[in-house]
Amino acid sequence: MPARTLYEKIWDAHVVREEPGKPSLIYIDRHLVHEGTSPQAFSGLKSAGRKVRRPELTFAVMDHSVSTKNRALPLLDPDAVAQFDALARNCQECGINLFDMQSRNQGIVHVIGPELGITLPGTTIVCGDSHTSTHGALGALAFGIGTSEVEHVLATQCLTQFKSKTMQIDVQGRRPAGVTAKDIILAIIGKIGIGGGNGHVAEYTGEAVRSLSMEGRMTMCNMSIEGGARAGMVAPDETTFAYVEGKPFAPRGKEFQQAVEYWRSLATDSGAKYDTVVTLRAADLAPMVTWGTNPGMVTQVTSRVPDPSSFSDPVDRKAAESALVYMGLQPGTPIENISVDRVFIGSCTNSRLEDLRTAARVVSGKHVAKSLKQALVVPGSRVVKAAAEQEGLDKVFRDAGFEWRDAGCSMCIAMNDDVLPSGERSASTSNRNFEGRQGKGGRTHLVSPAMAAAAAIEGHFVDIRKWRGAEGVE
Amino acid sequence: MQPFTKHTGLVAPIDRVNVDTDQMVPKQFLKFLTREGYGRVLFYDWRYLPGEKPNPEFVLNFPRYKGASILLARANFGCGSSREHAPWAILDYGIRAILAPSYADIFYNNCFKNGILPVTLSSEQIDELFDRTQKNEGYRLTVCLEHQKVTDDKGLKYSFTIDPFRRDCLLKGLDDIGLTLVHESDIAAFEKKNLHVPAMNSPLDVKYHQS
Ligand code: SF4
Numbered sequence: 001m002p003a004r005t006l007y008e009k010i011w012d013a014h015v016v017r018e019e020p021g022k023p024s025l026i027y028i029d030r031h032l033v034h035e036g037t038s039p040q041a042f043s044g045l046k047s048a049g050r051k052v053r054r055p056e057l058t059f060a061v062m063d064h065s066v067s068t069k070n071r072a073l074p075l076l077d078p079d080a081v082a083q084f085d086a087l088a089r090n091c092q093e094c095g096i097n098l099f100d101m102q103s104r105n106q107g108i109v110h111v112i113g114p115e116l117g118i119t120l121p122g123t124t125i126v127c128g129d130s131h132t133s134t135h136g137a138l139g140a141l142a143f144g145i146g147t148s149e150v151e152h153v154l155a156t157q158c159l160t161q162f163k164s165k166t167m168q169i170d171v172q173g174r175r176p177a178g179v180t181a182k183d184i185i186l187a188i189i190g191k192i193g194i195g196g197g198n199g200h201v202a203e204y205t206g207e208a209v210r211s212l213s214m215e216g217r218m219t220m221c222n223m224s225i226e227g228g229a230r231a232g233m234v235a236p237d238e239t240t241f242a243y244v245e246g247k248p249f250a251p252r253g254k255e256f257q258q259a260v261e262y263w264r265s266l267a268t269d270s271g272a273k274y275d276t277v278v279t280l281r282a283a284d285l286a287p288m289v290t291w292g293t294n295p296g297m298v299t300q301v302t303s304r305v306p307d308p309s310s311f312s313d314p315v316d317r318k319a320a321e322s323a324l325v326y327m328g329l330q331p332g333t334p335i336e337n338i339s340v341d342r343v344f345i346g347s348c349t350n351s352r353l354e355d356l357r358t359a360a361r362v363v364s365g366k367h368v369a370k371s372l373k374q375a376l377v378v379p380g381s382r383v384v385k386a387a388a389e390q391e392g393l394d395k396v397f398r399d400a401g402f403e404w405r406d407a408g409c410s411m412c413i414a415m416n417d418d419v420l421p422s423g424e425r426s427a428s429t430s431n432r433n434f435e436g437r438q439g440k441g442g443r444t445h446l447v448s449p450a451m452a453a454a455a456a457i458e459g460h461f462v463d464i465r466k467w468r469g470a471e472g473v474e
Numbered sequence: 475m476q477p478f479t480k481h482t483g484l485v486a487p488i489d490r491v492n493v494d495t496d497q498m499v500p501k502q503f504l505k506f507l508t509r510e511g512y513g514r515v516l517f518y519d520w521r522y523l524p525g526e527k528p529n530p531e532f533v534l535n536f537p538r539y540k541g542a543s544i545l546l547a548r549a550n551f552g553c554g555s556s557r558e559h560a561p562w563a564i565l566d567y568g569i570r571a572i573l574a575p576s577y578a579d580i581f582y583n584n585c586f587k588n589g590i591l592p593v594t595l596s597s598e599q600i601d602e603l604f605d606r607t608q609k610n611e612g613y614r615l616t617v618c619l620e621h622q623k624v625t626d627d628k629g630l631k632y633s634f635t636i637d638p639f640r641r642d643c644l645l646k647g648l649d650d651i652g653l654t655l656v657h658e659s660d661i662a663a664f665e666k667k668n669l670h671v672p673a674m675n676s677p678l679d680v681k682y683h684q685s
C-alpha cells in the first residue's frame with residue numbers, strides 16, 4: 001500500500017461505497033447535534049417519513065442560546081424556548097441522547113465531545129457547526145456540515161463527500177514562553193489567509209504542536225475553519241491516549257488497549273505526500289491580537305494597526321479600510337494602546353480547564369481595571385466548571401472582579417443575553433471577530449486566555465511575555 | 475429540491491471579499507424552526523437601519539438592483555459559520571445563482587442542497603462583470619448550467635467548470651437522501667464489517683448521561 005496521510009487512512013477506513021467520478025459515501029461514527037441547526041433537519045426527516053438510522057451514535061446538547069446566569073430561571077426568549085423544546089421533543093421521539101440544560105454534562109458541543117469520550121481517534125465526526133474541526137485534535141476526521149447534511153446523517157448515518165486535498169502545517173521548533181496554541185493558530189491564519197485552507201483538510205505537525213496538551217491542540221484544530229480548512233487534525237500519540245483513557249464513553253480495559261494499537265497505526269506514513277505544505281518557525285511567533293473583522297486580520301502584540309494603503313491588492317485594501325472604520329481604529333496605533341471595555345474568556349476555542357487555569361494565574365491577586373465594564377469567565381462545560389471550582393479558580397476570578405458563569409456559548413455568538421454592546425470593544429478568547437458577531441456594532445479582538453486576562457487587569461492589551469503578572473504562563 | 479437548468483436575471487454586485495455567513499443571516503435569526511422566510515433578514519445588519527428602515531447606502535437597496543436574482547461576489551464568499559440559513563435566505567430573497575472567484579467549502583456545498591448555482595469564474599472575469607454591472611443599469615446575465623455558460627446580450631460569453639455529479643443533481647433537482655438510501659445494503663454491510671473495530675461504530679454505554 002502506498003504511503004498515506006492520517007486523513008487518507010481515516011477516509012479509507014470509512015468508505016462505504018465509491019464510484020469513479022462521483023463523491024464517495026462515507027460512514028459517520030459520531031453525530032453531534034445542537035439546538036441551532038437541527039430543527040429543520042428533524043422536521044425534514046419527519047415529513048419524508050424517515051427514521052434516525054443509528055440514534056445511539058447521535059448526541060445532542062443545548063449550548064448556543066442557554067443562559068449562563070441561572071439555569072433555574074425561566075427563559076425569557078420565546079424563540080430560544082421553542083428551539084429547546086423542539087430539540088428535547090425530537091431527541092425523545094428518535095431515542096437520541098440529549099444533554100439538556102440541567103444535565104451535569106451539559107456544555108459547548110465541541111467541549112463535551114472530547115471530554116466525555118464521545119470523540120475518539122480514528123472516528124468520523126460531524127455536526128451542524130463549523131467548529132466541529134475541534135475534534136480533529138484527537139486524530140479524528142471531524143468537520144462541520146449544513147442542516148441538509150444533518151438530515152442526511154440522521155437518515156443514513158452516511159454522507160456523500162468529495163475527498164479533500166491535504167495540507168500539512170508544520171510548526172517547527174520549540175514554542176517560546178508566553179506563546180500559546182491560540183497565538184500559533186492565529187499566526188497560521190494570518191499567514192495563509194482566511195480562505196487559504198479552502199478545499200483542504202489540515203494536519204498540524206512539528207515539535208511545537210506535538211508538545212501541546214490536548215487542550216492546546218483542540219484550540220488549534222478549532223480554528224482550522226477560520227483558515228478555510230473544513231477539518232484540522234493532529235495524529236494521535238501518547239498525549240492523546242492518556243487523555244482518552246477513562247473518559248466516560250471511551251472503550252475500557254482490553255478494548256481500550258486494542259483501540260490504542262489501532263490508533264497508533266493512523267499516523268501519517270513517512271514519505272506520504274500532502275497537496276500543500278506550510279511551515280512556520282515557532283521561534284518567530286509572538287502573542288497575537290486581531291485588529292480587523294476576520295481572524296486573518298491579525299498581528300503581533302508588539303506591532304501596530306496596519307495602514308490599508310500598505311496592501312497591494314485593491315480588494316484587500318478596501319477590506320482593510322472598511323474593517324478599520326468598523327473597528328474604530330486609526331492606522332499606526334500601537335496594539336498595546338488599544339483599550340477594551342469588556343473581556344470574554346470562554347467559547348469552544350478557549351474554555352477548557354487549562355485555559356481557565358492560565359487565565360486564573362494571570363489575574364490571581366489582582367483586580368480588573370476600573371475602566372472595564374465587564375469581565376466574564378464562561379466555562380466550556382459544566383464538567384469544566386465543577387473541576388475549576390474544585391481547584392478554587394472561581395474564587396480567584398471572582399476576587400479579581402470577574403463574573404463566574406455557567407456553561408454555554410455565551411458572548412462568542414451572543415444568542416443568549418451576553419451581548420457586546422454597539423461601539424464597545426472586547427478582548428475575547430473566541431474564534432470569530434466578524435462584524436456583529438458578539439453583538440451588533442460590537443468590536444472584537446481575538447486573543448489567547450492569558451492575553452485576555454492581562455487586558456482585563458490593565459484595561460488595554462499588553463505583551464504577556466513582558467508583563468508583571470506573567471509568571472507561570474507557558 | 476428545485477432544479478436549476480438555465481436562469482436569466484438582473485445582477486446585483488456585493489463588492490467585498492470574505493463575506494461571511496454571519497453577515498448573511500445574523501445570529502438573532504437562527505432561532506426559527508423552519509427553512510422559509512429568511513429572505514427578509516438577508517444581510518440584515520447591512521441592509522437595515524434601526525427600526526428596519528432600509529439603509530439607502532447598502533447596494534441591494536439601490537432601486538436599480540431591485541428584483542435582482544443573480545449575485546456577483548468576491549473571493550471566499552460564504553466563509554465562517556456552517557449555517558444553512560445563509561443559502562435559505564439567499565434563495566428566499568430571490569437569488570438563483572451566484573458568481574464569484576471562490577467560495578468557502580461548507581457554504582458552497584449548502585448552495586447545491588438548495589437549488590442555488592454557485593458559479594466559479596476567474597478574478598479577471600469577475601472584475602469584468604463588476605465593471606459591466608456598474609456601467610449598465612439593468613445589467614442582466616444568463617446562466618446556463620446545461621452548457622456551463624454565462625452570457626449577456628452584448629456578446630459576453632464565459633464558460634465555467636463544475637463537478638459533473640453536482641451538476642447532474644442540480645439539473646434534476648435530485649433528493650440526496652433518496653440517492654443514498656438506494657445503497658442501503660452497502661451501508662448495512664459496512665456496519666456489520668466494522669461492528670468489532672474498537673471504538674468505531676460500536677454501541678456505547680448510552681445510559682451514562684442519565685443522572
Ligand atoms: S462557542 Fe462560539 S464558535 Fe463555539 S460552538 Fe458556540 S457559538 Fe460556535
